[in-house]
Amino acid sequence: MGTATTFVQDNHSRSSRGVLHGLHHQLEPEPQGKLVRCTAGAIFDVAVDLRRSSATFGQWVGAELSAANQQQLWVPVGFGHGFLTLSETAEVLYKASGFWSKSCERSLRWLRRMPPPPALPRPLPPGRYLRDEGGSGYT
Numbered sequence: 001m002g003t004a005t006t007f008v009q010d011n012h013s014r015s016s017r018g019v020l021h022g023l024h025h026q027l028e029p030e031p032q033g034k035l036v037r038c039t040a041g042a043i044f045d046v047a048v049d050l051r052r053s054s055a056t057f058g059q060w061v062g063a064e065l066s067a068a069n070q071q072q073l074w075v076p077v078g079f080g081h082g083f084l085t086l087s088e089t090a091e092v093l094y095k096a097s098g099f100w101s102k103s104c105e106r107s108l109r110w111l112r113r114m115p116p117p118p119a120l121p122r123p124l125p126p127g128r129y130l131r132d133e134g135g136s137g138y139t
Contacts, residue, residue: 005033007095015043015085015092022082023108025050030101034075034094036083041090042066043083051078065092080108
């Protein structure tokens with residue numbers, strides 16, 4: 001990761017095939033970096049640079065994470081995070097460098113009739129849906 005990180009919270013998510021989470025991020029004063037892994041099933045995980053002052057603003061990285069490949073993805077502070085469940089079910093664990101804060105959480109949302117944001121490398125398959133995790137506001 002390149003810098004020392006202290007994790008203060010562990011999170012667990014369970015999803016069914018086709019559920020799309022995100023893209024979520026948290027603002028100051030409670031930003032979060034996340035270390036993500038999939039412990040059952042498989043997901044396509046994405047991190048998007050949302051830092052407007054960054055030379056890499058809007059660029060993304062994505063990887064298939066699964067119980068079988070045991071890979072992890074580091075999502076730095078200032079990046080949006082989301083994933084698409086590829087398997088029948090998937091369990092995702094992630095360590096966070098900041099506590100969850102309803103007032104600081106933001107989500108990027110789009111309608112099915114609109115194309116997905118450029119951060120997602122492929123369109124959503126027919127019949128897929130978005131999961132609203134109850135964030136305080138959409139940006």
